[in-house]
Structures are given as C-alpha cells and as structure tokens.
Amino acid sequence: MKKTFKVSAAAALAISALTPVAAFAAESTVAADGFYTNNSFVAGSDFRASTNPEKAAILKNPETVMVIGGKVYFAKDAILATTNAQLAEIVMTEADFEAQHGELTKNGYEVTPVTGELKVESVSAINAKEVTVNFSKAVDEDSVIDASGALIANTVSISAVGTATAPGTLTPELSEDGKTLTLTATNSFKGQYAVTVGTAIEDLDGDAIKAFTSLITVKDTTRPTVTGTEYAADGTATVTFSEPVDTSKFTSSEVILKDETGAVTGAITATIDATGKFFTINAGSIPANKEYTVTLIGVQDAVGNLISPNPVTFTLVNSVNDTVAPKVSSVVASKVGEMKITFSEKIKSTSGVVGTFDINAAGSATDIDLSVGGNATVDKTGTVVTVTDAGLTAGIKSITIDAFSDLAGNPGTAYTKLVEFVADTTAPKYVSHEVKTISNVQYLIVNYDEEVTPTNPAIAYSYVDEKQVTKSGSIASGSAVSAYDATDATATAAKAIKIDLTGLNVGKYEFSLPASLVADADSNISAAKVVTQQVGKAELTDKDAPELDSTWVAASAVNGNKVTLVFNENVTATTALNIANYTVEGEKVFKSAIFDGDEKTVVLTLKDSALSLDGDRYLTIKNVADLAGNVIEETNEVLTFVETVRPTVTSAEVTAEDEITVTFSETVANVNDADFEVFVGTSTTADTITVTGSAKTYVIKLSAPLSTLSTAVTLDIVEGNDIEDTNGNALATVGSVTVTK
Template identity: 30%
Template sequence: MDVPAELSKLVTGYYNEIFAQYEEQLVPVVEAVNAINATQIEIKFNKAIDKDTVLESNGDVKVNAVSLRSLDGLAGVTLKGQFSADGKTLTVTSSAVLEKRYDIEVKNVKTTKGQAVEKFTKLITVAADTTAPTIVSTTKLSAGNVKVSFSEPIKSLGNVSYKLANGTVVAGTGNGVTHDFVAGAKEVTFTLGSDIAAGREVIATFIGAQDQAGNLLTPNPATVSMVKGNPDGVAPTVSSITQTGATTFAVKFSEELSEKPVIEIDGVAVATAKIAKDNNDPTVYVVTADAALDGVKTIGVKSITDLSGENGTDMTRVVTFVKETAAPKAISSTVVTDATNKKEYLEIAFDKDVNLTVATVAISGSYIKGFVTNSIADGDVAPSAVSYKTSPDKKVVRVDLATLLGGKNVKGATYSLNLTFAGVASASGVAAEAAKTSFVRGEDGTAANTDLVGVSNVEQGDDNNKVEVTFDKPVDGASATTVANYRIDGAVVESVTLKPVAGGSQVAVLNLKANSNGFTGTRNINIANVKALGSNKVMDPYFINNVSLNENVAPTVTSAKLIATDKVVLTFSEAITDGAAEDFEVLVGGKSQALAEKIDVGAATATTTVTVTIDQATADKLSKGLSFKALDTLDVVDAAGNKLSVPSNISISN
C-alpha cells in the first residue's frame, strides 16, 4: 500500500470537510461584481445559487433578481445569464453595449439549499471596450463538427471563406461548410458537409469579425484549421417514438445526429421548423404535428446521419396516438406591470399549452372599495381579448386589466372574479375550464417613449473632411452630437453637427479631424447610443463596411524656388491638378504690389512640380523678398479632391 498517498487522501478529505462546514456557516452574499467586456458582467457569490431564482427557463435574467440601471435607462435591453459549473459565478450578458456607470442590484436570490442571499447594490463603471477579440481555441466535437471559441461575444463574423489545404475553394453553404453563429455568441460550431472527404483539411479565413463593441478580430484576417474525420462504423437507429402532447411526439435516436432528420406522418413530411432538438437530450427530436394526434399513424424517419458522418437506414413505424380529452385548467393568476407600456395585466397560467382562436375572457363577481361590496353581473363588461404573454410559451396568457374591468375599473379596489374563456382550447380542441381570480387593482402608468432611430444612409459629405449620416427620424441632439457614438476605422471624428429635420429624417454631419484619414477605401463604420427625439431608448448598434471614403490629407507646398528672374518652381507634397482660376498673389516684402500680380498654377495633369511665370524680379524686389499668398479662388487639389493647404504665405528662395 502507498501509505503517503493514502495519508494525503485522508488529509485532503479532512480539510474539504472542514471547509464545507465553514462554508455552511457563511451568510450567503455577493462577493464581487466585475465587467469583463463590452456586454458581460460577472457576479460572484460565496455559495452555490439556485438558478431558478435568477433565470427564466429561456435563460433570461429575472427582472426581480438582477437589475442593471444607467442614468438614461436600459429600456429594451435583454439580459441573459449563465452559471458556472459550481453555481457560484453568474455571467450576465447584455443585448446592448455597456459603456458608462450603472447601478447593479441583486435581490430575491436563494442558494441551492434555500438560503436567502443578502440584497446587494453597487455602482459600477464599465470602461469602453477597446480590446480586440481573438480566437482562443478550436475543438473537434465530432468527425464533421468543429467548435471555434472566441475570447468574448462576437457581434459579426465578418466574411468567412473556406479552402482546402491545396487551395481549392469550398462553398460556405449547402454541403460545404456551414455554421450556427448568432450575434452575441462566444462559440461557433462549424459543420463540414458531404462535399468534404474524410481526412481533408479545411482552412477557414475570418476577415472583419467584430466583438460587440465593434473591435476587429486580431489578427485580421485570422485563420483556423479544421479536419474532416472518418465515419465511426456504427449507424444511428431510432430507439423510440413517444407521444408527448396533443400534437407532439418525441423521436429518440441511438446517438446524436449531425442535423435534423426528415419526419413524415402518414407519408406527409413535417416542416423542418416543427422538428426541434430537445434542450436536455441531444439524441431526442420533438415533432409538432399540424393537427391533434389521434389513432394509428405511420411515422417515417429518413435522412439520419450521426456526428461522424455514418448514415442510418430510413425506417417507418406504426404508432397509436391517444387524443387528449382533458380541458386546460388555470393553475395560477398574477397581476403584473408591463415594463414597456406600464399597463397592468392579469396573467393566467394553464396546466398545458393552449391555442388561441379569437380568444376572449368574460368576467362576473364583485369588488370591494371603501368597505362597500359592488357586484359585477354577467354582461356588465364586454369580453376582453386574450393574448399569449410571450412566444413560444403557450401556457401563459394575459389580458389588459383596464379593458378586462371596463366600467368597473376602480383604483385600489379588491376584486374577486369568475373568468369564462372563449376561443381558448387545448391543442386537441378541448375548451378551457372557467376559473376564479382575486387581486387588488393598482393603476396604469405612462408608457415610456421607446422609439428606436435607425440609420438609412451613410455617405461622403460635401468634402473629404465630412461624413453624412442620415437617420430615419428626428434625433435627440445630445446623443446624436456625442463624438464617442461614432467610430470610423482609420479616421478621427472631431465633432458632430446636425442639419435641420427634413422630410421626417435628420442628417448628422461627422466632421473629421484634418489630415486624420490617410487612405481612400471602404471602412468599418460603427454608430451606437443615438436616441430618437423624445425617446429614452438608444438605437440598435449599426455597422456598415461598404462605404468608401476619400482620404483627407491636404497637399502642401514643400518648396518654392526661383530658377530664373521670372520663373519659380513649386514642389508639392503629392501629385496635384489645378483648375482655371487664379491661385496666388505675388508679394514683395510681404505686401501687394502697386498693380496686384496674380498667377495660376496651371497644372492640367497630375504632377508634383510646376514651373510658374512671374513678373521680372528686379534687384530691389529680391532684396525685399518674394512670397506667394493664397487667393480665395485657389483651386489646386490632389487626386482625392483635397484642396491645397496654405496656412501661411509661401517664401520663394533664390
């Protein structure tokens, strides 16, 4: 026996037990909150957290658990959450870029053992994200699937192209290479299709990929290598077909598939959109039929391929389905205030999915106000329209309280109501049962203005120092003239001015810093955080990379040399051309001559040197010194149209 090893295990176990006992005595708290990039904030707890107290079933952060507020609000922003494996770290991902001070609040959170976490509030500052994203790893998931991981969430993959190692181009669609990228993902799975033989290497090249803050991937372009594996020799098969609802059934396979199978019901193919991989078991696909399932059906399963590329055999099975006959029952009701329009709604949860067909709910019962009971008879209030709370959840419906109560709408009253539904039924068509509810009526608030402004056009302005951004509606002046809300790669925005509203739209003129734009060509242009006039909601981040801008580096005169008594050679910093107007006045001793002497550069074709003719230079003129003064009519320009820069008079040397 290895005594030291056994002793080490005993000591480790002892300390782990002591630590567990110590941790058990700790009061559950938030230990730290840190911003990790432009869209993500990390919240660390000292104990494992019950994720159901923080996250909705779809991964959204519950608004009563974690809130993030800035001075101008976060209207319309979605917060997603994900816990670490030990349950102690929550990563919150925002659908909008974060770049300012925020109040963060954590409350109503419990540990996995039911302990309440102390309420936590803190003001945090999220610095502007200027760190370029990188590709951190590639992982082979299966013979035909490779996962590429980035250092932070990605807004755009840019342009991705594929080639075999020998240079042969591979299509980025169909049976070539496809991927599952969605904006905001840190990981992307690439699928190597049937056009790629086993053992072949594919080089993927990323150009212009950007993180959520618009930072370009580094290096740019970047490449990754992916190799198609060989089939594993074991074909996938159908393990079972099980009814899961009035219109749904689950098909379980012997192993995970590379893509959705083809499912047929009595020879008719089910739409691909109605076949979904189960969230908990990747070997199961849930199929939704167009009508209630009843009696004997022939289920066909075709086109099954496992992750290694091994193909299964098409098959059919005869399945007996049982029509659902139980009516949907309301299991709970809650009054909530809509975050957008500030209205109160009655939300009703059923024990199963319900279909709505011109759905309404009628009320009867009573309400108490000031110790007086008032009755509501059948027909006193017209039936109110019912809608789903959210899609695709079909178990919870809601109705506007002001409409539901009609003329019986009394602030602060306590209601006890009978609810009778019409047009609300199970998937098999069984009408929902009547229900009862009780609540206290509050009042509806004033809906916030959440208009979103969009960008309809971006183009070069009147000259190379301007870029014009056309918004599709009038804009909030403060946000629209904030320089930090605009970024043009390779140029510096110095200020922003607004043109008057015209035709329902408004133009922001981006004034570029002189000589800051060194090349002509297409640019990455990012616009964010601009609001519509009167709105409290910032625009969706806008990105465009197909607008070509001219460089704005103005040409200059580098020397003016007298080579004869009436000839001066002008040398320019770059090739220029000249129009027909006069460009310079010849000064003597820094002053105009009795009869003003004006000259035209006269460069009809692009050149860097021009010889101009002046009046005969006398000894007296030379002794006083000759110079050129730019005229208002100067029309010397470079190839991009930048006008010659003459900040001061040009001295002519002998």
C-alpha cells in the first residue's frame, strides 16, 4: 500500500493558495510568502511545483514556518488545524515571530549573531550511542549537568521522530574546554530525531544560550574497531574500542587467548565495562613479560554492526608494576537511599564486587556489587561508585568503606565518614508531552524530571471534534495509565508515563492531568496540569516490502551448515533462491538455497569449509522481492555460525599385525564397522573387521593377522558414512585411502 500524507482542509487551502484562510487585517509585510526553516527558504511557487513526498518533508519538519500574507504559522501546527478559528489560535505576526526566533530572510530565519553570543553551532551523531552538541563558547557545567551527573531538565532533549528508536535516558559529559556536550543513550540512536536546546544553559558569565531546534538522522553503519590496549600492574589488559559495543552480547567466549606457542589458554575472564568502550582480561591469564595473541569474533555495537575485521587479532605484552595502595577520597550522600564513593584509582572487581560498606558500625558489611542487578554502578572513569541501599535513610550515618583493592591487587585501608542524608521533599515536575503510536495503539506520553510511579486516577478531558462540537469525557482510573520506559516494557517506575487513548475520537483535546497523577520514590506527588494535544488515528506500519518475519529468531536460525530464513510474505523463487543475494561478512559462502514447506521459508546451505571459526558474523540479505515486486531493504542480521571445515582422514597405518590405526584431522563421532571396508591380499571380499577408538584415533581390528608386511592391504571409506565432527560437518574423505606399514 502507498503511504499518504493528510493535511486538514483549512490548512490545505492556506498552503495551496498561499493566502490567509481567515480574514486578517491588512498589514505591511517584509518577508516573502513561503516556507522557512532556520537555514532555508522555499517560495510558494516552488512548493506548489514540488512532488508530494517533497511537500510532506517540508511540512513535517518541526522547524518549518509558513508565511502567508504577513502572518506566520508553524507548519506542524497548521497542518492539524481543521477550521479558520483553529488557524487563528496559532498565528503570529512577523514582528512577534522575529522577536522570538530571528529575522525571516531568503536564507531562512536566524538571529543576527551577537559578538560572543552563546549558541549551538552543530549537533551530530558520533555513532549509534553518542550525540554531540557543539557550542560557540564554553558553557557553565552546572547549568547542564546536576550534582548526580544527570542531564538537567529543559536543557537538551532528543526525541525520536516516527519509527526511530527511543534513545532512553541521556547521560551527559562536557568536554574540558566546555564547548562540546556528549550525550550517551541508554538504548541507541537509529532513525530521525528532534533535538531541542532550551535557554536554561548558560555561559561562564551567566548569559543564556539562544534556543535551538534541529532534526538529525542517525544511521550508523560504521563497524567498531580495536583502538588500543593498556596494562595494569597485575598484568590485567584493558582493550579499548572505537565506539561503545553492546555489553549485553559480549561474553568471554568471544575472546580467544593464545600464548607464544599458539596454544589456546584455559578459561579466561573477559569483563566488558558498563560503558561498552573497553573490556579487561583477568590478570591470571596474562603472566608478566609474556606475549599473547588475542582474537575477537562477533563483537558488535549498539545497533548490531560487527567488529571490523571479524575476527580481529592483536598482540598483548604485560610489563607494568604498581605498588601504591588505593584510598577512598570521599563519601557523599546523593539523596536518601543513595551515596557516591570516590576512590583514588580504579578498583578491582571480583565477580562484580569491589568492596563493602557498613552503616553505623552495624558489624554486618554489605557487598558493593557492580554486577547486573547489583546495588552499585560505576562512572566512566572507573573511580566513582554509586551505591543504593534501603538502610541509607534520612539522618546522619557513619559509613565505613572496606575490603577494596586496586587493579594490581594492592589492598586499601578502611575509611569511615559521617554522612547526612536529607529527605527529598520536591514534587516531580511536568517536562513535556506527546502522542506516540506503540504497537498500533496511541498513547499520550507525559515526561517528568525524575523517576515516577503512576497512581492511576481518572483523567478528565474535553475536545473539539471534526464537526467543531465541544465534548467532554474521562479516561477511567486503572490500567489505562502505566510507567513508560522505551528500553524496558516491564518497568513500574520511569521518568515518563503513558496514557492509553484507545477509543478516543479524532480531535483537539485538553487533558486535565490531576494532582497526584504520579509520585516519586519519596511519595512526593505531582501538581495538576492541563495539556493540549491533537489526537488522530493510529498509523499502521507499512509492510509493502518483504522483511524477515517477526516470528523468525536469529538465535535459532543456524543449524550446523544450514541457515533458515522466514520472510513475512511469499517471495519469488528467482530472487529468494539466488545465493548471490546472501553473503556472510561480504563473502559468498552458500552453495544452495531452497524453499522449505512454503514460499516464505528459505534454507541456505554453506559451502564445505567456508568458515574456520565459531562465532557471530553478519548475514546480509538483499534483492529479495515479494510477488508484487517490492524489494527487501538490505538487511544485516548477526548470526552465530559454527565452523564448517569438514574432517578428513590424515593417515592410515598398520600398527600391529592385525590392526590398522586411522587418524582423523579432528575429533569425530559416529565411527563404526560399517564405515570401512578392508581388502587383504588379492581378496575381492571385504574382511570382517571391528572398529574401536575415540576422538581423532580409531583402530580397525582385522579378522586374522597379516602373514607378511608385503601383503597388500586396501582401505576404503564407505560413501554415505555418517562420520562427522562435533559441529556436524560430514567426513570429506571417501573412497580408497593409502595404508602405510
């Protein structure tokens, strides 16, 4: 089906004619009629000559304003207006608009720069986890980042547009020169985003920044790389990446460590940092002054880009020594239930535990646990640990930190300090709201400045329907309101709530959010708030082009040398069974493709010996078309492949007068008597044999001893045997094998 872009009748008249719909008093105008953003201008005649997709792009841009006969409208509001009266509500004069946003010129609207003015110079994505905001001059860190290290509300927001991935919480970091703010998403960036910078940010002189809005599109296809290594005193190696990698998919099995002889070491511990920017290899695996080779396979970034090259191999050599003990620099209360501990250097973690704390010398120390689900987190420097505990109630507490050591194993000395925890009495504050369609259901998303839990009261509303009739109603108390965390569908507390709008008619609504709609962790309740929002019909996802079906699971797609793909609709044999349309890490490694049961399911078979290592690799799918000719968007899926090198017989030797020892290239299974035929002397009848053995070595017992070593012995590997290696790769050797004596 074709996507359509709908504009209300009132707005359509205004746009198409570029004359005001409502009757406005004549005034002297300066700006030409047309469409302006903060860096562009499209005349009315050019707009009318544009294609529908081009028009839609202009009108959907949140920066676009329309100037019509001296009146100014934000296009995003105008396209929702259904009557002249509604257009009148959103109109601005040129003077009012320019006072707030800058002069309207043929280059767009932009305030004449003031020497030394603080403004945003650019916004860009470094990768799928990080976005940078660059300022014209240094900003005051305290106006952007609060004492806990969180982004201050109403400073910078990054909102997903359309089907873009919600970034989740943004963690800020200001550069040393104060001119670059890096925002790291707990989820990731993928798609189009509206970036808004409010006037709360100040420069070092206390002057406010100029408000800024912009759209950015993030499509990270850059693969992460290994950028360097560092060594701690105990031999622990820290390996850094060019960008954050997906910590949830990083395991020790992806790290292969070999010593100077090329032998694989025993089990190692490779621990990924919470930021995903580096990992460490435990000291026991890297003795001092020895050279090791490390191979990584299948490591991927936040949006699934695999490391390059994949696999990647590099060398580690440990030659560092440290004898200085670590210290606790400070312990401060963040809030009731939370404290921050600052160490003089990075602290060693043992199964996630970096030390202990005791409250009021209770004598029952509690572990400081950085593992997933633990009671602590560590910042990017590795020295500041945040601990949450129910025992950190309001009042003065004696806190003792103990049982910690640095990366070299040097133990620290216990540290005790009196800390006062002050109860939070500040109510959660409304920040913003919007409508989002989630799984084809419309929700009103309300954002707050802290984590809240909904109390689920009824929510009254009034609205003007499509016939301009004012109506009222309410959303019943109960399950219609829930916590909203784009990264965790099961969250019961979050910095936003979602209100189910199912059953509401199309119209412009005023929602009366009641007092106590939400409460924070200290039971402070929100104030009443009235918000206005246009509610329309939920847009269904366009599935014109084929794609992998939602029931298809990458984790179970590979079975030995077979890869099964399931599309969401029937696809053509010409495109789906063309093995050139499927590659692994850019290589054509498949020898066949067949339909399995229907025209949605395709089974690919790998070439013999195509892959030499187990691990994650990219499968790229392209050019596959459905029956209507719609072609799949190039798709990259991370699959866990097993090596496909087929075992072979490396030797067959008479090792006793009635025994032949057969050696394989690797461990094999399913070896039995029926897999071999032995002919002794000139006999054309296969000897009766018995086969025993395991792993790589098997012994064939003849029915009778050889009378002389000059007697001819012929060994055949029977075609159709079921000998295979541990990954299910079938034996490559069949037919006659030379027997040595």
